[in-house]
Amino acid sequence: MSTSAARAYMTIGEVLGLLSAEFPDITVSKIRFLEAEGLIEPERSPSGYRKFVPADAERLRFILAAQRDHYLPLRVIKEHLDAVDRGLDPPPLGARRRAPRGLVATDSVADETAEVRLTRRQLADAAGIDGEALDELEEFGLIRRAGSHYDRDALMIARAAAALRSFGFEARHLRAVKSAAEREIGLIEAAVAPTMRQRSPGARARAAETAREIAALSLKLHAALVSMGLREGLDP
Template identity: 35%
Template sequence: MTAQGDGSREKYTIGEVVEQLRPEFPTLSVSKIRYLERRRLLSLSRTRGGYRLFSRRDVELLRYILKLQDEEYLPLKVIKERIDRGEPFYSSQDSPDGLSRLAEDRTYTREELAETVEVEPPFVDELASLGVIGRNGDLKQRDVEIVRMAREMAKYGIQPRHLRGIMAAVEREAAMFKQILNPDLRSGDEARIAEAMHKARHLAGVDSRLKELMMASIIESFAP
């Protein structure tokens, strides 16, 4: 893409940004970006002729918003609250995917994870032994969040061993998604595999939101 503007700071047109991000987000369009700007999730500079210009930071912020929509199925109001709180979404010009990538890639020892979440190491060990964390051999940022939520549930008497049933249900649902997407996953075509992984994450987000709504309906029936 052609750099514009003053100094070494790169600027991109809205069309260039759509072209750049569409492999990750196939449904991305110019109109969607304009909508996000109207909702004040993006604040873009303009040329004298009124054309929108994106800095590298703007591009990474947009990627962050789209990931939260597609992978966590969050409403725009919640995403805006995260942005307004100043949550990091990039690190530097040299690594546009920045802090989010660094957080995802960092690994923890059991002691480091326990200290981060303020639990005892045996609590971490039990979750690992049940396959709730460390499924790929390493303890990563995702596992930190899982342990943090498990600690919160333990406050109500729901111990790690009780999560075995939840984990089994998750595995069944993941197996169903994999079966649906297997033709693409086993195609050997990198583009098809990447698209299948994107669909799997989207399905996971929809599934999570669906269960949240179903649970809310059930909880409402608790009261006599």
């Protein structure tokens, strides 16, 4: 049997399953994004499907751990990997810059009470985008500064936009998403307005809690509607 025939290949879904326990935030789009950025180079079948080998999975594990544990930007991780690929001895990752104080490093942002305050450079590095892409996100109103820094929402939006960018979506394409979000915000604000007008103690807190519940339900509805539309439009 030839070496290539005996080689153990994995699909992108199998790689996702292999790494998801250790890295719950990993998604298919994230793997595709890392490939688009040149950090991984899986083989391709004649029909264009990605074919991962164990070494690809280990390289992904290294990249994800470097982001999570050392909070390195992708350009630094790529430089490190390029040095390894060339047979050079790169400096230990621990010697690199660590996460800025107050920065939550995971996409899930499990601790929603943790403060996130980022400079422009920190936000770009954390999201894996360049200054031009960040300029576009700000130009189209998708990201705004909170005072002199960027907050948790800006980080989450920048990361989502970076992942969508690997599919060809530019900031201008996301204006429709922003407009839809603004309409939802208007509906929610109208729903909690009577509570906000109350003079009783805790009225604002109750209104905020109700708004969060409505928003969560709205997101579920939105996801179901998109899923239904795609199924009707794409399924054979």
